Amino acid sequence: MYNFQESEEKWQRAWQEAHIFTPENGKAPCAYVLEMFPYPSGRIHMGHVRNYTIGDTFARFKKAQGYRVLHPMGWDAFGLPAENAALERNVHPRTWTYENIKAMRLQLERFGFSYDWTQNIATCHPGYYKHEQKLFLDFLKQGLVYRKKATVNWDPIEACVLANEQVIDGKGWRSGAVVERRELDQWFFKITDFADALLQGLETLSGWPEKVRTMQEHWIGRSYGVMFHLRVEGETEPLVLFSTHPETIFGASFIAIAPHHPLAEKLALQNAHLEDFIHSCNRISTATADLETMEKQGFSTGIDVHHPFIEGKTLPLYVANFVLMTYGTGAIFGAPAHDVRDFEFATKYALPIIPVVTGVDSESLPYTGEGIMINSAFLDGKTVQEARACIISEVERMGIGQATVFTRLRDWGVSRQRYWGCPIPIIHCPHCGAVPVPEKDLPVHLPEDVSFASPGNPLERHPTWKYATCPVCGAAAVRETDTLDTFVDSSWYFLRFCFPRLESAPFSPDAVRQWMPVGYYIGGVEHAILHLLYARFFSRALRVCGYDVPEEPFKALFTQGMVCHPAYKDKAGAWLFPEQVEKRGDIYCKRSDGTPVTVSRSEKMSKSKKNVVDTEAMVRTYGADAVRLFILSDTPLDRDLEWSEEGMEGCWRFVNRAWRLVEQYKSRQASLKLCDAHAEEALLRTLHQGIERLTAFYESFQFNRAIALIRELTSAFYAAIEAQNVAYTVLEEALKSWIVLIAPIIPHLAEELWHVVGEASFVTKATWPEADPAYLVEDTVEIAVQVNGKTRGIMTVSCEASQEDVSAMAQALPNVASTLKGKTIERTIFVPQKVVNFVCH
């Protein structure tokens, strides 16, 4: 019986003691395999296990293939949960975080992942964030960081800023206080400067899933249109509009501006009703939800705006809640006949609806398709496309505007009014303004002695920390008390991970040149936009600062699906853990009292629904290898995986079966002397064809298919041992290849077996077997015989067989002959080694 506990512990210790996972020097090609590093929440969940098993299997495969592999691990250690823990349990965020790191590292070590734990990084360590502060200052020097007032969600009770997600129905998630809009000075990264580059870069990322590229494309969101200005009655300043459909301008029946448009705010000074209206829009726009059901509302200002192309015509000016200040110019013209949103608004306020494209009756409004222009003066008779080009050149000729491209992407606000993050290295001087902390004074350390007893940012309230002198003029000044968004930490960690590292610089240029870009990046699809976009921005920004890093940090990306399980609820409606439930016959019952339980469909494991499986308990019961095997079996990695206890047990059985195979071989070795040349060749064929296909499956991350094939190989070996017709010398060599092939997935067992077959070194250092081409070509092949495309028989023929021979043989098959009887063959389709098809009537 295989003692997995003993074996797994033994080999994990041996690997670490031998520093087997530290990248070696040498000339071999490099492979940088990286999994998205975890937030140290305290527990490893199945999602982590899936993520890291995928990466580890691939890293081990590449190592066996002779690559120098960099496969690092670390901790994305700053973040809000640490502060919440401080509030709830009166424990320091640092203590909480490092304790979690310790606990999670122990859990990860039990899986035997090929990390060099001596090279572990936590982003909350000053040795990490001091470099981040340096990068911030580099960005500042290059004008990639700026400060501006921005609107935030302010919780008046907690005295802090809330993320949009923390605002529920316009109230703070914790305090329940009505959230206010406040204008605060905040730091921004100029990601919009790179909108074009980030968009174009996507086209080069052939190793990324199409889906992720599309999501980023939409997130950046380009609109091609025209920006032009109009004269507003009674105003000296013109009003600037943006439109992607300028050709519908002759169908315009109103102008609408955003509630926070400067003109709206100016008008509100003299109009209390308008002020009220703007105020009512505020309340709603802070609450993120329910935009969909929100009713369109407008406030008629009574002011006229002059139509740009129709002399003497004016359009009424509205302030409307559906116009966003954050997109375009915050002002639009409404063409109700050809825009769903404008149509709804015009209907509500009884504004004219003027069709300007043919083929439209009142039923089909609003119409947004192609057609011929009407009611549009000089555009009449043109197609929509032609009209668009025409009106843009007309706008430019008249000097009232120009063709413009707008992006949806906003600059990245990185200020967080939080303690547990990287301090922003800035000193605010009453005379010199915002002054960078000199590099020699880095890092700006987070103070240890902070209190969470009262609301607000502890850095703000600290008795001494924020007081400093201005590095320029020496005057009394205060430190920036905001810290950086944690997404900044994860935007460059993969550069710091490059080995060997420097203490004196954020990353070593030599190491980066050697390892970057990350060859294989593996993680959850939930990071498809923010993290991956920010990291791509960082690379480009670093280049602007003179760092030699590749433009695209991740060459190939693999996004794994979620780990799912049904959720259970008892009669009282309380969630139950899977182990509290058992199946009796066809119904699910509570284990404790047998009462029936309702079962939901399988969904993402989450603590709140208790549909979680404890990773430690699984390792204890089945061993790391069996869990690794299960989590890679059956389901392709980009799909959601359904956890099943039965499947888990099946994998445990396979681990034991693999162990018994070698045991059985050893016990029968002495009697394996007779050799049947045919049987031997057949086994070697199976093996070498297996090597060929398996290598391709590993390479393309099709681990589910790799495992199916490994099982087939295993069965073939069992059959050979049972038949006793292959000499042990041949069999043993074949078994050794097989052990190397299974090692990336179940490394502990493989090490153990490697040892049993008499090898002294590590299988983890063994070389990947190569398929012998001699065994890959077959003499004969099975081909299908079809009549009118329907398969009527199968026969084995020589690979080189001619069409004539194959046809003759095929027609002689009894079943084929009877089907063909009385029919005339019109055509014979022959695809060598595949099929012969008789077309007849």
Add this chain to the structure above:
RNA sequence: GCCCGUGUGGCGGAAUGGUAGACGCAGUAGACUUAAAAUCUGCGAACCGCAAGGUUGUGGGGGUUCGAGUCCCUCCACGGGCACCA
């Protein structure tokens, strides 16, 4: 609303336009055992048939092709992303 993805046995899934259902789970029969567990071997889409074999079958409908799970059109269901984006 827009964009993307998925749809194959009881279940997870496999299949360069060429034998649909590899491999696993659950099931079932047999071997071993006093018995059970474990293990090993076999069977297994549905319908008709004693069998040989036949018919149907990859969400629905249509098309291209000698041949379609695979390509094209269309509809439906589910999942995900974005969303008053001008």
